[in-house]
Ligand SMILES: Nc1ncnc2c1ncn2[C@@H]1O[C@H](COP(=O)(O)OP(=O)(O)O)[C@@H](O)[C@H]1O
């Protein structure tokens with residue numbers, strides 16, 4: 001199964017997929033650099049009248065609602081419709097939806113008008129999408145995530161989309177599988193945009209891999225292992241962030257094999273892929 005993960009990692013470098021990233025103003029440059037370091041080709045095209053055609057020529061669409069406004073909502077709708085029409089995979093990061101109710105309605109509308117392959121958020125954001133009580137502070141989750149595996153599985157089944165919930169541990173679920181990923185570093189909580197960057201990387205892996213669970217697992221292992229390596233060299237946020245990009249660039253199959261910590265909950269991972 002790790003061989004499948006390593007193949008996805010290498011395929012991103014080999015194919016350099018064009019990723020249409022409609023992301024927030026806080027992390028737009030971070031996301032572009034992370035995608036480049038990881039081997040993809042980012043394009044942050046945000047004009048409503050360019051969105052439909054640009055998504056059509058992209059290999060995946062990344063939608064991050066962190067700083068949406070009327071114009072960006074327009075852009076996102078046009079790109080979501082184009083992605084459905086042109087069978088372009090879509091990853092959505094519902095940033096802040098646990099604190100801002102209208103964002104839940106917007107994500108639900110995207111699910112209605114488009115084909116969303118993966119929704120990736122922190123535990124608080126994912127629980128609110130399922131309508132479950134949680135604790136957040138703005139865009140950050142304060143939820144302990146103990147019930148996250150079942151929440152992800154239930155949401156995945158109810159909207160027929162692969163769900164990823166992040167935090168100290170990360171959870172992936174589609175209608176069949178539940179996976180827990182135990183890699184990562186607390187240093188990610190000291191920088192802004194860790195989750196947003198993970199979403200961008202997940203769009204790159206999904207661009208080269210039709211299995212959303214495998215694409216999500218590859219992105220989680222890549223980002224979290226790069227973070228672990230960076231944290232071993234820097235305990236200060238600024239240096240950690242720079243080292244993180246370096247390790248996204250350096251990352252290889254041996255480092256993944258050496259450090260990957262994940263398991264399938266209630267099943268045998270080897271049967272999964
Ligand atoms: N306490 C932690 N320990 C280890 N990894 C963490 C921790 N908190 C977050 N991460 C990692 O940081 C990344 C972003 O997760 P999270 O902080 O939940 O997202 P967001 O930034 O959207 O709130 C994920 O890859 C996650 O595994």
Ligand SMILES: Cc1ncsc1CCOP(=O)(O)O
Pocket residue numbers: 024026027066067095139192193194195196197
């Ligand atoms: C601080 C902030 N405000 C709006 S979007 C954003 C970045 C959130 O990034 P992440 O979800 O990765 O923590």
Ligand SMILES: [Mg+2]
Pocket residue numbers: 093095121122139195196
């Ligand atoms: Mg986030």
